[in-house]
Amino acid sequence: MSVLGILRTTLAKDLRMEWRSKDAINSMLFFALLVVVIFSFSFDLTAEESRQIAGGLIWVALLFAAVVALNQTWARELRNQVLDAYRVSPAPAESLFLAKTIGNFLFVAVLELLMTPLFIVFYNLRSVGPVHQLVLASLLGNWALVVNGTFFGAISIRTRSREVLLPLILFPISIPALLAMVGATTSTLTGEGSAHLPLVFLGVYDVVFTLVGLFLFETVLQAE
Amino acid sequence: MTLTPDNPAVSLNDVSKLYGRFAALRMVTADFAPGRLYLILGENGAGKSTLLRVIAGLIEPSHGKLTILGSSDHKAVKAHLGYMAHASMLYDELSGRENLAYFANLYGIREHALCAQAIRTVGLDPTLERRVGQYSQGMRQRLSLARAILNDPRILLLDEPFSNVDVGSAKEMTRLLGSMRDSGKTIFLVTHQPALLEGFADESVYMSAGRVIERVDHRAPTLEAKR
Amino acid sequence: MRSKFAIFALFTLALLSWGLYQALVAAPTEATMGPVQRIFYYHVPNAWVMELCFPLNFLASIIYLVNRKPAVDAFAVATAEVGVVFCTVVLLTGPIWARPVWGIWWTWDARLTSTLVLWLIYIGYLMLRKLSTGGSNPVLAASFAIFGCLDAVFVFMAIRWFRTQHPQPVFGGGANSGIDPRMMHAFLINMLAFTCYGALLVWIRYTLERTRQKVDEAHAMKSLMHHEAGAK
Numbered sequence A: 001m002s003v004l005g006i007l008r009t010t011l012a013k014d015l016r017m018e019w020r021s022k023d024a025i026n027s028m029l030f031f032a033l034l035v036v037v038i039f040s041f042s043f044d045l046t047a048e049e050s051r052q053i054a055g056g057l058i059w060v061a062l063l064f065a066a067v068v069a070l071n072q073t074w075a076r077e078l079r080n081q082v083l084d085a086y087r088v089s090p091a092p093a094e095s096l097f098l099a100k101t102i103g104n105f106l107f108v109a110v111l112e113l114l115m116t117p118l119f120i121v122f123y124n125l126r127s128v129g130p131v132h133q134l135v136l137a138s139l140l141g142n143w144a145l146v147v148n149g150t151f152f153g154a155i156s157i158r159t160r161s162r163e164v165l166l167p168l169i170l171f172p173i174s175i176p177a178l179l180a181m182v183g184a185t186t187s188t189l190t191g192e193g194s195a196h197l198p199l200v201f202l203g204v205y206d207v208v209f210t211l212v213g214l215f216l217f218e219t220v221l222q223a224e
Numbered sequence B: 001m002t003l004t005p006d007n008p009a010v011s012l013n014d015v016s017k018l019y020g021r022f023a024a025l026r027m028v029t030a031d032f033a034p035g036r037l038y039l040i041l042g043e044n045g046a047g048k049s050t051l052l053r054v055i056a057g058l059i060e061p062s063h064g065k066l067t068i069l070g071s072s073d074h075k076a077v078k079a080h081l082g083y084m085a086h087a088s089m090l091y092d093e094l095s096g097r098e099n100l101a102y103f104a105n106l107y108g109i110r111e112h113a114l115c116a117q118a119i120r121t122v123g124l125d126p127t128l129e130r131r132v133g134q135y136s137q138g139m140r141q142r143l144s145l146a147r148a149i150l151n152d153p154r155i156l157l158l159d160e161p162f163s164n165v166d167v168g169s170a171k172e173m174t175r176l177l178g179s180m181r182d183s184g185k186t187i188f189l190v191t192h193q194p195a196l197l198e199g200f201a202d203e204s205v206y207m208s209a210g211r212v213i214e215r216v217d218h219r220a221p222t223l224e225a226k227r
Numbered sequence C: 001m002r003s004k005f006a007i008f009a010l011f012t013l014a015l016l017s018w019g020l021y022q023a024l025v026a027a028p029t030e031a032t033m034g035p036v037q038r039i040f041y042y043h044v045p046n047a048w049v050m051e052l053c054f055p056l057n058f059l060a061s062i063i064y065l066v067n068r069k070p071a072v073d074a075f076a077v078a079t080a081e082v083g084v085v086f087c088t089v090v091l092l093t094g095p096i097w098a099r100p101v102w103g104i105w106w107t108w109d110a111r112l113t114s115t116l117v118l119w120l121i122y123i124g125y126l127m128l129r130k131l132s133t134g135g136s137n138p139v140l141a142a143s144f145a146i147f148g149c150l151d152a153v154f155v156f157m158a159i160r161w162f163r164t165q166h167p168q169p170v171f172g173g174g175a176n177s178g179i180d181p182r183m184m185h186a187f188l189i190n191m192l193a194f195t196c197y198g199a200l201l202v203w204i205r206y207t208l209e210r211t212r213q214k215v216d217e218a219h220a221m222k223s224l225m226h227h228e229a230g231a232k
Helices: A003-021 A023-042 A047-088 A093-123 A131-156 A162-190 A196-222 B048-056 B074-080 B096-106 B113-121 B137-149 B167-182 C002-026 C035-067 C070-102 C110-131 C134-162 C181-225
Strands: B010-019 B022-032 B037-041 B063-068 B081-084 B155-159 B186-190 B203-208 B211-217
Touching: A003 A023, A003 A047, A003 A093, A003 B096, A023 A047, A023 A093, A047 A093, A047 A131, A047 A162, A047 B081, A047 B096, A093 A131, A093 A196, A131 A162, A131 A196, A131 C134, A162 A196, A162 C110, A162 C134, A196 C134, B010 B048, B010 C181, B022 B048, B022 B063, B022 B211, B022 C181, B037 B048, B037 B167, B048 B063, B048 B081, B048 B155, B048 B186, B063 B074, B074 B081, B081 B137, B096 B113, B096 B137, B113 B137, B137 B155, B137 B167, B155 B167, B167 B186, C002 C035, C002 C181, C035 C070, C035 C110, C035 C134, C035 C181, C070 C110, C070 C134, C070 C181, C110 C134
Parallel strands: B037 B186, B037 B203, B081 B155, B155 B186
Antiparallel strands: B010 B022, B010 B063, B203 B211
């Protein structure tokens, strides 16, 4: 079967399993909610201040929540050594990588959809700039987080203390993406500065790291 | 390629596997002819599982050459291998049919009737909607075997398939393996219960400390003393 | 080999001592900054060595993934560890210098931030190497190093473009703008001394790792040859 065919079937399998167990989504949701609430009463902000820092807060919350999802989606493949069944088959490693990344992307997207209204309410947010830029920043930023997270997730499942190692190696790598996401979000919310450059930057970042991940994933998957 | 007794199904040449200072496999050189059922026996830590995992392609040998079905390119022959371990290698949250449908896709198998067929072959009901997580151990092992034979592999690698399996299921699985061997498959079976395969195994391969120390052919005209 | 190493080590020690003398005694005290400016003779050379080590690790990681030679991996480990050490020195000496001179411990400009991120990435690299099980350690670490170094480039660009509202103090202005020749002299000697010192440390660490690899290999080969009682 082709790379796309296996991608589709693996993604369908992952979504079906998530739908039944709701492991990742539940943990993410709860965690994100906690973060939003705690941040919200830690900082007592005016509307103007809110617009300045909301970008940063949202992305920090999403980063932590994404790590929760990433651990879950790979943990699923370790139970019963079911990942060995994939490795033994002739199915290409790239399909697994893309399927996991897209699955994680969808979970984080669901989280974004649920968290954004909360942020708007708690911080009385109103955007000065065009909303479609915020959506674009969300999509590109989301992909940036999950593409690296999925790759490093595959690395960290082979180590001890995997729940600790994943954020440890993911966070520094995500810093440029984080900066760009926050830059684009803040520019749009406050109406100051252009979101154009950060968005392009994010796009390039996404392309580069997706390609590198695709290239190296087979090596990482077949390592013992 | 057509296999004759002169063309082994699996051929190992000085294959070693090192983990730091520990040698799991030590310069194993052996040829395995096609269409036979090999029992791999030995104490814990002898390297039996490592041997199977090396043939399956899950472990890369540190030294030596491995030839499977006449080819040294492991990726090319993956479609002809079936592997089963003590762990079920199945998704607990999916049903039997859903599990097999997914794995069939990995091998490029579109006809899902084959999945139902494989499930029936191991004596399970393909219409069972129960999640695998709720299966008994015997059912789980049977389904795992169904997964391993899904792609009609020419070489079957089974690592302790009878652990914690009830005697009835074990006997049925053994009969099935015998008939698969008769149809030309090459089967490698690691087990601590060799008595179960009395009369079915063609050869017993004894391993110790990473080496093959003895091979006893059960079909040879003159009987050799067994260990 | 041993004598070459000894000679090089002695030479480096001599250079470092001379450099120390130059930095603390011979070079004149800087007019505006005072004695604290002397950190410059350590801060910049250490940064330079770090900027050599990390790209070398990047190259070694790529080469290792291609040819899987243990010697290449040993070099990767050596450059990563030495790089982290020198990077730590940079991150410590920078603020110590900046605070009395410019009044701030830290700023999020492109250079500082990328240095910090590189440090974090390579700490992650070292932790990954420490926590990996099985034989896959070098492969996983090498893959990570590739991501890490590519990322450092992005970090640098990101800060330059997205953080322009922060103050950007000019560092290292003293080095190139018509300074006292005695200062330049001290600076160059220390640059050479620390480059040699960095090379020496990498050499030592590489040899250590290579020896460890060879000992393991010898043990393994011995156990491969060893005949068990009763074996044919």
